[in-house]
Amino acid sequence: xxxxxxxxxxxxxxxxxxxxxxxxxxxxxxxxxxxxxxxxxxxxxxxxxxxxxxxxxxxxxxxxxxxxxxxxxxxxxxxxxxxxxxxxxxxxxxxxxxxxxxxxxxxxxxxxxxxxxxxxxxxxxxxxxxxxxxxxxxxxxxxxxxxxxxxxxxxxxxxxxxxxxxxxxxxxxxxxxxxxxxxxxxxxxxxxxxxxxxxxxxxxxxxxxxxxxxxxxxxxxxxxxxxxxxxxxxxxxxxxxxxxxxxxxxxxxxxxxxx
Amino acid sequence: xxxxxxxxxxxxxxxxxxxxxxxxxxxxxxxxxxxxxxxxxxxxxxxxxxxxxxxxxxxxxxxxxxxxxxxxxxxxxxxxxxxxxxxxxxxxxxxxxxxxxxxxxxxxxxxxxxxxxxxxxxxxxxxxxxxxxxxxxxxxxxxxxxxxxxxxxxxxxxxxxxxxxxxxxxxxxxxxxxxxxxxxxxxxxxxxxxxxxxxxxxxxxxxxxxxxxxxxxxxxxxxxxxxxxxxxxxxxxxxxxxxxxxxxxxxxxxxxxxxxxxxxxxxxxxxxxxxxxxxxxxxxxxxxxxxxxxxxxxxxxxxxx
Ligand SMILES: Nc1ncnc2c1ncn2[C@@H]1O[C@H](COP(=O)(O)OP(=O)(O)OP(=O)(O)O)[C@@H](O)[C@H]1O
Ligand SMILES: [Mg+2]
Numbered sequence: 001x002x003x004x005x006x007x008x009x010x011x012x013x014x015x016x017x018x019x020x021x022x023x024x025x026x027x028x029x030x031x032x033x034x035x036x037x038x039x040x041x042x043x044x045x046x047x048x049x050x051x052x053x054x055x056x057x058x059x060x061x062x063x064x065x066x067x068x069x070x071x072x073x074x075x076x077x078x079x080x081x082x083x084x085x086x087x088x089x090x091x092x093x094x095x096x097x098x099x100x101x102x103x104x105x106x107x108x109x110x111x112x113x114x115x116x117x118x119x120x121x122x123x124x125x126x127x128x129x130x131x132x133x134x135x136x137x138x139x140x141x142x143x144x145x146x147x148x149x150x151x152x153x154x155x156x157x158x159x160x161x162x163x164x165x166x167x168x169x170x171x172x173x174x175x176x177x178x179x180x181x182x183x184x185x186x187x188x189x190x191x192x193x194x195x196x197x198x199x200x201x202x203x204x205x206x207x208x209x210x211x212x213x214x215x216x217x218x219x220x221x222x223x224x225x226x227x228x229x230x231x232x233x234x235x236x237x238x239x240x241x242x243x244x245x246x247x248x249x250x251x252x253x254x255x256x257x258x259x
Numbered sequence: 260x261x262x263x264x265x266x267x268x269x270x271x272x273x274x275x276x277x278x279x280x281x282x283x284x285x286x287x288x289x290x291x292x293x294x295x296x297x298x299x300x301x302x303x304x305x306x307x308x309x310x311x312x313x314x315x316x317x318x319x320x321x322x323x324x325x326x327x328x329x330x331x332x333x334x335x336x337x338x339x340x341x342x343x344x345x346x347x348x349x350x351x352x353x354x355x356x357x358x359x360x361x362x363x364x365x366x367x368x369x370x371x372x373x374x375x376x377x378x379x380x381x382x383x384x385x386x387x388x389x390x391x392x393x394x395x396x397x398x399x400x401x402x403x404x405x406x407x408x409x410x411x412x413x414x415x416x417x418x419x420x421x422x423x424x425x426x427x428x429x430x431x432x433x434x435x436x437x438x439x440x441x442x443x444x445x446x447x448x449x450x451x452x453x454x455x456x457x458x459x460x461x462x463x464x465x466x467x468x469x470x471x472x473x474x475x476x477x478x479x480x481x482x483x484x485x486x487x488x489x490x491x492x493x494x495x496x497x498x499x500x501x502x503x504x505x506x507x508x509x510x511x512x513x514x515x516x517x518x519x520x521x522x523x524x525x526x527x528x529x530x531x532x533x534x535x536x537x538x539x540x541x542x543x544x545x546x547x548x549x550x551x552x553x554x555x556x557x558x559x560x561x562x563x564x
Binding site for chain 1: 312313314334335337338342344348350353357362366367
């Protein structure tokens with residue numbers, strides 16, 4: 001099953017650089033758009049909805065939801081990049097095929113795409129954190145910076161999940177399954193938007209099995225309190241599942257590309 | 260003396276389901292040689308070529324490219340091989356110049372080191388004034404030329420082109436032919452497919468004609484035409500063509516009928532023309548035999564799927 005071409009190398013950076021070159025042509029517009037969007041999210045959820053929510057353990061709802069939004073933005077950006085983006089490169093534009101006529105292996109291409117997903121996640125999350133800090137919702141700038149490696153992992157993880165679907169997808173419309181089965185459940189139940197305490201046991205258990213929950217726990221702890229309970233446990237789950245998904249992504253893309 | 264083989268395939272096969280797209284072909288391309296694959300649509304040319312450059316995995320057979328076993332991880336091969344695929348694989352999200360340097364970077368050539376080479380290549384295919392253009396604003400023929408320039412970025416030893424001039428206007432086609440001849444005289448080994456007989460005749464030292472996954476004949480184009488078709492062809496298209504052909508009985512000509520035309524293949528047409536004249540037949544065309552005759556004789560004059 002594991003062929004030689006599936007092992008990545010440093011050459012993955014050449015793929016990453018291609019994505020960066022492409023990104024340079026549209027990032028200004030994107031940043032402006034995202035910035036506005038983030039402010040809207042925060043106003044609508046944090047302050048609009050937040051008025052109905054009592055303070056949670058002494059923090060306001062806006063404070064609570066800020067880190068949740070940071071993590072979900074990392075999830076959304078890396079998902080778009082690895083589903084629609086990668087499918088386009090794989091099947092429509094034949095970018096992968098061109099890369100494979102150069103001395104890049106499938107492993108290099110997959111890893112390059114994933115590194116790029118991680119990079120996009122960091123960019124998106126950083127923009128969100130800038131918005132949070134403008135609203136005074138960030139405890140310490142240093143602790144905020146320390147979440148970036150976690151955000152990068154989230155990018156790798158959702159990039160991998162997206163690539164699994166991109167490898168399987170017969171057409172673009174397939175991704176609506178990906179969003180309703182993978183992304184939306186995590187967006188709602190990974191403790192991004194509301195705390196789990198007081199929810200039915202089944203739902204709480206379900207939430208614990210979502211890898212994103214562990215990312216949210218770490219990021220919320222760091223951003224608000226500068227400390228995380230059970231840090232190593234959460235990190236282990238996050239990193240472990242990311243590795244597994246990365247392997248699945250490589251297999252899925254290889255099956256598609258190697259005929 | 261045995262020349263070195265840059266491509267050596269034996270019994271190479273590939274099936275898609277029940278369809279044998281490539282059915283055990285044997286192919287040898289010597290260093291510095293230009294080899295052309297001809298064949299009707301669906302003959303298996305692209306599939307064969309894609310196996311050779313590593314985009315499709317063969318079901319069977321042996322394949323060595325540039326002296327290396329092509330089955331086991333072919334990265335070293337790809338470092339020394341340029342590929343122009345049948346379908347455009349340009350990076351539509353980048354400009355012409357960025358396409359070139361990003362591709363150079365895939366080979367580990369830095370942006371700075373690739374700069375001169377890119378200018379040289381854009382000159383080579385006459386696209387220098389398009390360097391800042393987005394790919395979607397290029398015409399089809401410009402894209403083909405850019406694909407050729409891109410395939411040369413790392414100075415390959417072997418160039419593989421799948422229909423390099425399809426969709427090109429005559430000027431651009433002649434430009435590409437000229438460039439390919441220059442590259443060949445610089446020692447580059449070339450494997451190409453084409454539907455243009457003139458292209459094969461002009462560029463290729465040897466051609467192979469494929470149909471239904473097999474190579475039917477192989478050899479230098481002029482020789483093949485002489486051996487398999489003859490020197491001259493006479494085409495009869497008049498209403499009395501059958502009667503006229505009867506007048507040629509005894510000359511031992513090969514006759515082929517297709518639609519409204521009778522083709523007579525001969526070593527020399529002089530005798531036949533004399534007889535036709537004395538039989539009063541004036542509606543005929545006498546011309547030298549060409550690769551097109553060979554192609555059509557081998558693969559049939561009718562379109563078939
Ligand atoms: N990925 C594929 N899946 C299924 N069938 C395929 C695939 N690729 C090619 N084929 C089939 O294999 C046969 C050979 O196709 P191929 O593209 O090699 O022909 P070709 O000689 O290059 O034709 P053309 O001159 O039209 O480019 C065709 O019948 C084609 O339908
Ligand atoms: Mg073809």
